[in-house]
Amino acid sequence: MIDYLKKIKNRTYEILEVAGPGDLFSRRINWAILVLVLFNTGVQCLDIWWPKTLMAYLQRFEWWPGNDILHFYFLYYSYWFEWLFIGLLIVEYLARMWCVHAAGGTHLASRLRFGLRPLQIADLIVILNFFFAIVSFDLRFLRLLRCPRLIDLIRFTYNYADPPEEVTGYRAAIGNIRHQLFEVRQTVRAEQEKDMHAVRQRTGSTVGQLRRIQQDVSIQLRRRPQALQESLPQTRETVQDIFDSLRADLRNSNNLAEVEVLNRDAFQNSSSVFDNAPKKVSYVHDLNWKNQTSYRLVPLRQIGSAHFSGLENRADTAYQQFKKIRIEGSLEGLDSVFSTFRYAINTVESGLSQGDDVLSSDVQMGFNRAINRLRDLNDYTRMAWESLLWELECEHQERLELIGQDAVRYGRIVFYLAKFGRLGRQITSTALRACRQVLLRLLSFLRAQVVVLFNAASGIIQPVLRRLGLMAPVEREVRLALDKANLESIKHLGLPEDYLAHFAFDSLNDEALFIGFDEELATIEQAIQRWEDGLTSSFILFGQRGAGKTTLLNIAVSRLFDDASVITLSAIEYKMTTAPELVSYLANVLEIEDAASFDDLSMKLLQGPRRAVILEGCHNLFFKCIGDLSAIQHLLWLIARTNHHILWGICLDQHARGYLGLWLPLNRLFHYEIGIQSWQPAELQMLLMQRHNQSGYRLRYAIDKELEKAVRRRVHRWRRSEEPAVQDVLSQIYFKRLAEISQENIFVALLYWLRSLELSESDLLMVNPVSEIDLGIVRNFSLEQAFILIAVLQHDNLTAAELSSILDSDLIQTRLELEILWNDNILEFDQESTRFRINPIGLKAVEEMLEGRGLL
16 A cells, blocks of 8 residues: 555656656646646736726627637635635645655655645645635635746646657757867967067077077187177177067067957857757756656757857957967066076176176176077067967857756746846946955955054054063064074075165165156256256255165266266265364365364355365264253355355265254255155065066066965966966065065065075076064063163164264163164164164064154
């Protein structure tokens, strides 16, 4: 008996839920239910949307066929027919619930999951609505919820027991489409091989020319160095012509036009690939019941054309990405190679002109490094074509996946909903993308504010807790940070000596390396123009130690003055705080005899020719003591007395400028005050890259998890961090962070740049993400240490005896504190002059500590 009931249950489930294409009885039952639901829905629509007054009016016309409709309408509303319909509906509902677990699963769980399906819930609402019809308001419209069941039953009509013989199978048709798309990609790949071969030939030809130049230089260097020195200008011109020719070939518009046409044809051919596809194909449909399958006719041409028709619009995006990598990346690499080759020639020329011994092995190494990097142009070409092919293949695969999904859904309501969904996504994609960008910027801003608030709170709470003894600093982290602040640690990073030579911390004199300071130079030029017009003029320049004040003055002297003979540029390198000392110094510098006082000096200057006098290191002209402003006061008097005839410019540390401004009328005396501005990321990158490009080493920016998130927000599709687009984003992030850390201090920027580098290969340097050295220990310094640091900061440099005099403290105690601060790398110590200075790496932390205590 149990087995018999089980067979009945399985048969019921097969009839109502499977309806196999070969089961005629099942299909007839479902057709009967379909007709019943259709009739019920139609009559219900008449009852809701056709008023009875209109029906009564139409009855007057005998020719109108609405009488038959009214007949069925009243027939439906007769007592026995409505009960019959609801009865059949109840039987169908209970039969479905009774047989559902025949498909597998536990008895209760299967029925519960099946009963919560939308179609079953809709049937239950229709049944309950009939029994609760006595409610005062009309709920008969809820019976229209049977319409989804109607659509669900219609899908059985698409199933066939066997595929029609004249209809192509889906797999065969889609396989043919895939083959056609593969042929399209193969056309692009063939052009890639052709272009790669041409680039390799062109690069090989250039390498051969450069090899011959290398051999000639090496042979002449060993045998005829004097003849080599005379022929080097011609060699430099030859190299310039070779690289100019190679640049012209890379920018060849004909080649780019051919690639653009090929790319457009590839996308257009892909968009029309379904034009000759079969109109309908047979798709195997799994009924998920005892391994039964059926076949469904799917309009493949219609579905495929809908997905591939707009593919040609993606051609321009793919071509622009190709052009960026192929042209911009190649030219950037070529410029780097040219700089390396030119540097090797300049090294030979400089060594020969100065009489130094130039080793042939060193010359060979420099030339080999440049020539080997020239082959990287092949990699840029390969990556550009791979980017184009990858974009094309991604578009093909994405659209084929959507076609496969539509083939599975065809004949079901989900298929039509998906079409509307895709249309909605196309309409709202731009708005969603804009909202996403706004949201990301908002989240980034909020996260930054949270970090700022957290750091501010930590900066207030942690020192208090440490002073109360409730929180101790982490000794290991403190020592590690102090060790990193040691300037000598640069020598132990394992960087090549020839590379470090390009990043010396001395001021620049080579005009080829001058960059930046546009606003500062414009202000100095205004001061010079005012002086040349016969008006009173003077300027004061101030900035941090290491901000580039000396370099800026060298640039100004080199570029802004027409006659260098009228300029006197001198640096005050030692302390002089009395008027006689300064008079003697100025008379010696200005080559003035018999000047025993400032009155004599001013008279001699006014009687002499017009000239410009620029003094550096004017922070050495005072002590922060009573009566020790005499020298700087007399200098300011001399400037005020002669500035209609002499153009005066003085340069000093910005903190010395801040202190002197409290006691002396600097802002009323000087016509132009020039403060060194913070470096912009682009300027900082250009400055560092100018030095780096002379070295001949390649760069690659490393990526970590935090940077990976930032890169994915800017570059949506990337696979390797070596891709040019990714490297470009990483460099932007790096130099933005470096500019925030270094601000206007180029000394600090150079130090952090070198600390970020790691030698990966013989000619490859990895640039690790930059992070600021945490010297938070400075916030815990005592008040005595703070007084020492503010004194050193305002004077730029002090000896222990000078500091003891300024602070009126015990000499040995002062020396002890200075030595401790030097051991902690907060101060620097010059062995020759025995002077202490603030370490540029710790300058920012010291300034924040002093500002927080109201001392600065």
